[in-house]
Amino acid sequence: MTVATNQTILVVGGGIAGMTAALEAAETGKQVVLVEKNPYLGGRTVQLYRYFPKMCHPTCGLEINLRRLKANPRIQVLTMAEVTGISGDKGNYSVNVKLAPRFVNENCTACGECNKAATSEIDDAFNYDLGKVKAAYLPNDMAYPQRYVIDPSVVGTAEGQAIKAACKYGAVDLDMKEEVVTLNAGAIVWATGWQPYDAAKITPYRYGEFKNVITNVEFERLADPHGPTGGKILRPSDGKEAKNVAFIQCAGSRDENHLRHCSRFCCMASLKQTRYVQEAFGDAGKSTIYYIDIRAIDRFEDFYQEVKANPNVSFVKSKVARISEDKNGDPRLWGVNTEGYKRYSEPHDLVVLAVGMEPSVKNVAIPAEVMGDSSGFVMADPSNAGIFGAGCATNALDVNRAVQSATAAALRAVQVVNQVARAEA
Amino acid sequence: MSDMNQQMAAKYQGNFLKEIEEQAETGEWVKMCMQCGVCSGSCPTNFHPGWEHPPQEIFMMIRAGKREEVLSSQSMWMCVSCYNCYVRCPRKVPITHIMHGIAEYAYRIGRAPKNQPTLHLSQTFWNNATKTGRVNEVQLTQTLYFKDGIASGIKKAMAMQDVALGLVKAGRLNLMEAIGGGHKCKDIKGIHAMLAKAKELEAQRKGRAA
Numbered sequence: 001m002t003v004a005t006n007q008t009i010l011v012v013g014g015g016i017a018g019m020t021a022a023l024e025a026a027e028t029g030k031q032v033v034l035v036e037k038n039p040y041l042g043g044r045t046v047q048l049y050r051y052f053p054k055m056c057h058p059t060c061g062l063e064i065n066l067r068r069l070k071a072n073p074r075i076q077v078l079t080m081a082e083v084t085g086i087s088g089d090k091g092n093y094s095v096n097v098k099l100a101p102r103f104v105n106e107n108c109t110a111c112g113e114c115n116k117a118a119t120s121e122i123d124d125a126f127n128y129d130l131g132k133v134k135a136a137y138l139p140n141d142m143a144y145p146q147r148y149v150i151d152p153s154v155v156g157t158a159e160g161q162a163i164k165a166a167c168k169y170g171a172v173d174l175d176m177k178e179e180v181v182t183l184n185a186g187a188i189v190w191a192t193g194w195q196p197y198d199a200a201k202i203t204p205y206r207y208g209e210f211k212n213v214i215t216n217v218e219f220e221r222l223a224d225p226h227g228p229t230g231g232k233i234l235r236p237s238d239g240k241e242a243k244n245v246a247f248i249q250c251a252g253s254r255d256e257n258h259l260r261h262c263s264r265f266c267c268m269a270s271l272k273q274t275r276y277v278q279e280a281f282g283d284a285g286k287s288t289i290y291y292i293d294i295r296a297i298d299r300f301e302d303f304y305q306e307v308k309a310n311p312n313v314s315f316v317k318s319k320v321a322r323i324s325e326d327k328n329g330d331p332r333l334w335g336v337n338t339e340g341y342k343r344y345s346e347p348h349d350l351v352v353l354a355v356g357m358e359p360s361v362k363n364v365a366i367p368a369e370v371m372g373d374s375s376g377f378v379m380a381d382p383s384n385a386g387i388f389g390a391g392c393a394t395n396a397l398d399v400n401r402a403v404q405s406a407t408a409a410a411l412r413a414v415q416v417v418n419q420v421a422r423a424e425a
Numbered sequence: 426m427s428d429m430n431q432q433m434a435a436k437y438q439g440n441f442l443k444e445i446e447e448q449a450e451t452g453e454w455v456k457m458c459m460q461c462g463v464c465s466g467s468c469p470t471n472f473h474p475g476w477e478h479p480p481q482e483i484f485m486m487i488r489a490g491k492r493e494e495v496l497s498s499q500s501m502w503m504c505v506s507c508y509n510c511y512v513r514c515p516r517k518v519p520i521t522h523i524m525h526g527i528a529e530y531a532y533r534i535g536r537a538p539k540n541q542p543t544l545h546l547s548q549t550f551w552n553n554a555t556k557t558g559r560v561n562e563v564q565l566t567q568t569l570y571f572k573d574g575i576a577s578g579i580k581k582a583m584a585m586q587d588v589a590l591g592l593v594k595a596g597r598l599n600l601m602e603a604i605g606g607g608h609k610c611k612d613i614k615g616i617h618a619m620l621a622k623a624k625e626l627e628a629q630r631k632g633r634a635a
Contacts, residue, residue, distance in 0.1 A: 204467075204513065250461075255515035292461040321466025321513065335466030341482050343466070 002076055002183060004033050006092045007420050009413045010185035011035065012083050015043020016399055017391020018191035019065045020406035021413070025189075026074040028414055033183060035081045035097055040143035041066070043193050044392075047126065047140075047217065049224035049231075051399050052272045053303050059142055061399070066144050079145065084180065086188070086368040090386030091420045093185045101176035103150035108171040110138060110146045117166035119159055122151050124228065127221045130236075131228030136163050141226055150174070186420045187386040187413035190366065190378055191406060194357040194392035197252035197259055204322035205251065205353060211237040212331050213323060213351045215251075216269050223276040233280045235350045237329040242350035243281050246333055247273065248320050249291040253356030253396075261375050263356030263396040267295045270354045271307045278312055287313045288348065290320050290333065297398075316344070323351060357396040388412045429534040434492065441490045448631075450526030457516045458484040464510035464520050476503045480510060480520050483527070496536040501528035502543040545572060555620055558610025563602035 004010070007030070011022040014036030022034040034041075045051065046058045069075055078097060085096035104114075114136035121132040126140050135151040148171075154160040155174050164172040196217050199207035207213050212235045214222075225231035235242040247270040252258040271294075274287035294315070296304035307313055321335040330347040337344055363372025363379075370389075371381035377396075378389030390409035391402035437444040445452040458481055465479030478486065478500045486495050504524040511521045528544075531537045537544055546569065553565045566585075571578030582589075592598035599607040610616050 250515070254459075256517040257513075257515065292459065317462075318466065319461035319463040319515070321463050336462045336479060338460055338462040338465075338481060341462075341465065341479055 002033060002078065002181060003031070004076075004183040004185060005031070006184050006186045007031060007417045007424075008033055008183070008185045009187050009189060009410075009417060010093070010095055010183060011189045011191060011390075013043070013191035013193055013391070013393065014038070014041040014077070014079070015191065015193045015391065015402075016045040016062070016065070017193065017393070017402040017406040017409075018043070018189070019062075019069065020403045021189045021191055021390045021410040022075050023065060023068050023072065024407050024410035025414055026072045027068070028410075030074065030414055030417055032075045033185070034075055034077045035083060036077070036079045037082050038139065039079050039102060039147075039149045040139045040145070041069075041077065041079070042142070042144070044217075045399055046142065047128075047220060049220045049227070049276065050272070052268050053300055053400075055272070055275070062142070066142075069144070077145070080149075084367065086366075086387075090416060091186050091423075093188060093386065095183045095185055095188070096180055097183055098178065098180050100178055101152070102147070103152075103155065103174055103176050104148050104171050105173050105176075106147070106171075107169045108147040108167075109169055110148060111168070112138070112148075113166040113168065114148055114150065114163045114172060117159075117163045118154065119162075120154060122153065127228045128215075128218050130218060130221055135159070147171075187388065187416035188368075189388050189390050189406075189409045189413050190361075190370070190393050191390040191409070192359070192361040192393045194396070195360045196355045197263075197358050199251060199353050199355050201258060202252055202353070205248070205320070205351075206323050206325070207353060210323065210325045210331055210351075211235075212242075212325075212329055212349070213353065215353050215355045216247075216266065216273065217355070219273055219276075219352045223273070223280070233277065233350075235329075240349065241281070243277075243284050244286045244349045245274075245277050245288070246331075246346070246348040246351045247287065247289045247354055248333075248351060249289065249294075249354045250319060251353035251355045254292070259356045259358060259375060261356075261377075261396055262295060264295065264297055265396065265398040266354035266356055267291070268297070268300055268303065268398065270352070271296065271304055273352065274307055274310070274313045278310065283312060285312060288316060288346070289313065290316045290318050290335070292317070292319050318344075357392055359393055361393065386413070386416045430496075430536050433534055439490055439492075441492045441495070442488050444492075445487050445527065445530070449523070449530040451519050451522040452526055452530075454518045454523055455484050455487050457518050459516060460485060461515060463513050463515065464518075467509040467513050469507055469509065470503050470505055473503060476500060480524065483524075495527065496531040496534075497538055499538055499541065501525070501531070502538070502541050504528075545569075555616070558613055558616040559608045561602045561607060562598055563600065563607070567603070 009025045009030050009032050011018050011034045014034050022032045026032045042062050050057050080100040080102055082098045084098045088094045115134050118134040118136040120135045122135055123129040124131045124133045135154045138148050160174050199215050221227040222229055222233050233242050253263040277285040277287045316337050317339045318335045318337045320333050324332045326332055326347055331351045332347045334345050359376045362376025363370045370384050371379045373379050378394045388409040390406040460481050462481055470476050501524045506521055508521050511519055549568050554560045570581040601607050
């Protein structure tokens with residue numbers, strides 16, 4: 001049973017920003033409810049192999065936050081939960097939360113017997129559908145809560161019964177139903193994060209049509225030892241080692257036809273990903289970055305200079321015009337190098353589109369009046385009353401900035417519930 | 426005509442970007458280019474030797490004040506109006522229109538390259554079509570074929586004779602046009618009045634005498 005009052009802070013979204021906001025608020029002594037749509041916390045950050053600038057593995061960076069969370073009794077976590085309605089006003093909101101059935105209760109010890117009993121497979125959403133998982137699965141190795149999930153497709157089947165029978169702890173409950181709970185909250189932190197821009201919309205790049213044209217988020221999964229290839233950088237068409245990788249910057253970003261804003265993180269992400277190629281293949285691994293201009297924001301210029309000094313990484317100042325496919329499956333890039341106005345037509349083993357960020361939930365899709373910019377990011381505005389944006393719901397940010405933004409949002413939310421507390425004292 | 430060129434050069438005193446912005450159709454978009462190069466990469470004429478400067482280079486040359494090089498360039502005249510660049514431009518710059526705008530401006534002030542084939546075609550087509558309000562296909566092709574002399578004209582006409590005969594059979598080409606027959610607009614005077622008015626309005630809009 002979730003306990004919430006008008007002095008509770010509701011945090012929507014359990015990625016790095018939502019977790020941070022929840023922790024910061026709870027560590028000042030506030031009651032927090034953290035709502036997450038996925039069956040696990042960590043959001044997009046946990047789907048990275050490593051994140052810049054310190055090349056942290058999420059198992060390290062996120063682990064710290066998970067420990068803080070486990071140690072804090074003031075935070076209640078609801079996973080597989082979505083906010084469907086918000087009513088009331090600053091200091092006294094009433095929020096409807098839809099809870100999807102997990103079909104596994106808290107008795108689960110993550111022993112994995114249900115996984116062995118399962119036979120059917122579903123797309124592996126954690127790996128951006130690059131692989132398959134069984135219908136009874138642990139979303140990822142460091143998933144919190146560390147509890148299996150059963151896909152609704154096996155409910156009511158013999159397979160479902162077999163999965164249930166395999167559990168020694170009575171944790172499988174196939175009779176779970178979707179339910180809607182109503183929570184009270186004084187302030188809301190909206191941290192629903194981002195999603196990669198749909199690369200198929202950039203038609204000259206033929207994403208979805210050419211197998212060896214992938215996105216930067218998919219490349220993270222290829223490089224990750226926990227990913228579908230066990231950390232080997234193999235191209236999707238024929239499983240060949242991708243030793244000659246092209247990165248196309250501004251795939252969707254800074255483009256009036258797609259995303260109007262600069263997504264900020266993609267230059268650094270591609271610079272970082274050239275290191276994966278270098279690590280995997282040494283001097284045999286070549287990376288080429290096609291760019292308009294490199295925006296290694298803030299203090300990351302050092303990182304850029306380091307990559308630039310690597311003789312295995314080359315830079316071509318050009319927005320690629322189109323991609324074709326050679327007979328052997330090599331994607332071929334066409335365009336004009338604007339330094340010297342030279343036309344090129346270059347084959348590569350693999351093309352990584354540095355797709356930009358768009359908000360997962362645009363401000364107009366939030367079930368409350370929330371101001372947004374032309375891309376749908378939440379803007380800070382007094383008319384938002386007690387709803388505060390945090391992380392990538394407010395702007396295209398990297399992990400570091402998302403955390404800063406979340407801390408700021410937590411402070412604003414804390415002030416609201418403090419006012420409520422004083423008024424009632 | 427060259428007076429016009431000197432007048433404009435004097436008026437803008439080396440600020441060529443401003444000159445293009447004010448004088449060339451859609452020229453005000455030139456400053457929006459961010460030099461990504463997607464227009465050049467998308468251009469189907471890019472392998473053609475006459476295509477000296479791709480669009481984003483032309484835009485940078487305008488900003489750099491390279492007046493003579495831009496106005497006398499063949500580049501704008503090579504545009505085939507496929508609109509690939511316009512569609513892909515991340516800044517929605519109407520590149521195709523700017524190319525035509527600069528070309529028209531260069532022509533207007535007498536700086537277009539001599540014997541430019543696109544210019545010749547455009548001029549011939551315009552003169553032909555505005556005369557009677559309908560294109561006289563026979564006279565138009567004759568003028569184009571015999572542009573470089575009689576011998577080359579006959580050679581080109583012979584090469585195309587099968588196509589011409591096919592068009593005649595299909596009722597698409599009237600040989601009487603050679604002696605002034607064929608289709609005409611019903612109200613030729615009306616067409617001429619409309620064109621005169623359009624010219625006057627355009628001059629007014631651009632703030633110059635007709």
